Amino acid sequence: MKIVTISREFGSGGRELGKRLSEELNCDYYDREIITAIAERCDVNEEYAEYLLTHNFPSTANISMRNSFHIPAILQTTQIQLLCEQSNVIKEIAKTGRDCVIVGRNADLLLEDYCPFNIFVCADTETKLQRCRDRASKGEFMTEKEMKKKMKKIDKNRRKTRSMISDLPWGDKQTYNLIVNTTGWKIKDLVPLVAGFVNKWFEE
Amino acid sequence: MKIVTISREFGSGGRELGKRLSEELNCDYYDREIITAIAERCDVNEEYAEYLLTHNFPSTANISMRNSFHIPAILQTTQIQLLCEQSNVIKEIAKTGRDCVIVGRNADLLLEDYCPFNIFVCADTETKLQRCRDRASKGEFMTEKEMKKKMKKIDKNRRKTRSMISDLPWGDKQTYNLIVNTTGWKIKDLVPLVAGFVNKWFEE
Numbered sequence: 001m002k003i004v005t006i007s008r009e010f011g012s013g014g015r016e017l018g019k020r021l022s023e024e025l026n027c028d029y030y031d032r033e034i035i036t037a038i039a040e041r042c043d044v045n046e047e048y049a050e051y052l053l054t055h056n057f058p059s060t061a062n063i064s065m066r067n068s069f070h071i072p073a074i075l076q077t078t079q080i081q082l083l084c085e086q087s088n089v090i091k092e093i094a095k096t097g098r099d100c101v102i103v104g105r106n107a108d109l110l111l112e113d114y115c116p117f118n119i120f121v122c123a124d125t126e127t128k129l130q131r132c133r134d135r136a137s138k139g140e141f142m143t144e145k146e147m148k149k150k151m152k153k154i155d156k157n158r159r160k161t162r163s164m165i166s167d168l169p170w171g172d173k174q175t176y177n178l179i180v181n182t183t184g185w186k187i188k189d190l191v192p193l194v195a196g197f198v199n200k201w202f203e204e
Numbered sequence: 205m206k207i208v209t210i211s212r213e214f215g216s217g218g219r220e221l222g223k224r225l226s227e228e229l230n231c232d233y234y235d236r237e238i239i240t241a242i243a244e245r246c247d248v249n250e251e252y253a254e255y256l257l258t259h260n261f262p263s264t265a266n267i268s269m270r271n272s273f274h275i276p277a278i279l280q281t282t283q284i285q286l287l288c289e290q291s292n293v294i295k296e297i298a299k300t301g302r303d304c305v306i307v308g309r310n311a312d313l314l315l316e317d318y319c320p321f322n323i324f325v326c327a328d329t330e331t332k333l334q335r336c337r338d339r340a341s342k343g344e345f346m347t348e349k350e351m352k353k354k355m356k357k358i359d360k361n362r363r364k365t366r367s368m369i370s371d372l373p374w375g376d377k378q379t380y381n382l383i384v385n386t387t388g389w390k391i392k393d394l395v396p397l398v399a400g401f402v403n404k405w406f407e408e
Contacts (some may be wrong), residue, residue: 173324
């Protein structure tokens with residue numbers, strides 16, 4: 001079974017790369033689907049689940065000490081529940097035995113028993129800002145400062161949730177098979193190149 | 205002109221990847237040749253030049269304050285001279301206008317005006333140890349502890365020489381186009397995959 005996981009900096013194009021890669025490899029693709037499943041199981045609104053899983057996650061210290069002034073204990077509990085459910089959903093995806101690409105959510109660590117091919121996607125700040133501009137919905141406007149703040153906040157949260165389950169920091173070279181810096185690339189041009197690595201890795 | 209630079213952790217197989225990549229791309233290859241040129245120009249023994257460039261490099265603070273107890277000032281001066289000459293040699297290689305692969309020596313930074321494709325090669329400790337064992341010359345024996353110490357020392361020196369010319373740390377994702385973790389790979393299998401990235405990057 002081929003499992004490819006994609007971790008990524010916000011705005012680096014990791015999600016697009018994952019989606020296109022799943023088409024190239026002709027396999028399942030999981031990203032937002034995971035949030036939908038979690039929300040259903042925890043009986044919360046999907047947007048709310050996503051918000052809690054990607055924003056203001058308390059640090060490990062805050063969780064253990066329950067001393068966060070920013071997030072009430074009840075919300076922290078919900079966040080932990082959502083995180084556990086996320087882990088369950090991802091493990092169930094792997095148990096189907098079907099080839100897949102999973103974007104984000106520390107799937108690389110959660111599924112390490114399945115020896116997935118783990119990719120990290122990054123880019124320089126200007127590339128990420130431009131991507132955010134290009135993908136902003138009609139009517140949505142953020143200043144550059146606001147965009148940078150958002151990018152920083154989301155990546156900080158990814159770093160935090162990772163630190164809860166790993167000693168190695170988010171984005172650490174040792175954890176991934178391949179790190180692709182998308183600066184200067186069209187994502188679609190990267191797809192066959194990355195697929196080459198994946199196919200060779202899983203070759204019998 | 206295509207310039208590919210390869211930075212690498214000691215024992216990760218970066219040198220072999222570079223050599224094979226230059227054959228695949230049918231272009232020049234520079235590694236040890238740089239040391240030969242530097243030694244000639246500085247009128248020092250080649251082994252001595254290599255030793256000074258890869259061992260016990262004083263930290264930036266030590267250089268500016270001349271307060272290292274480990275390395276006499278005269279040796280520090282020689283080290284700086286060698287480093288300057290190294291920079292000259294690398295820039296002259298680029299000026300020839302010929303496609304090439306350059307291994308190590310911060311060529312990615314020194315040649316940034318030429319927009320090279322920059323690769324970093326890493327691996328897990330076990331892979332690097334095994335590689336060191338496989339490549340040890342006949343009669344050469346090191347305990348695992350000694351090998352680890354050597355690996356650490358050489359990489360520490362690479363980190364130091366880099367910190368003299370860059371704010372971003374050695375191995376930082378932002379600096380490279382591609383980071384390849386060779387754990388679990390045969391280097392020769394990686395060559396066409398990496399070449400795919402390089403060729404697409406330089407495609408007109």
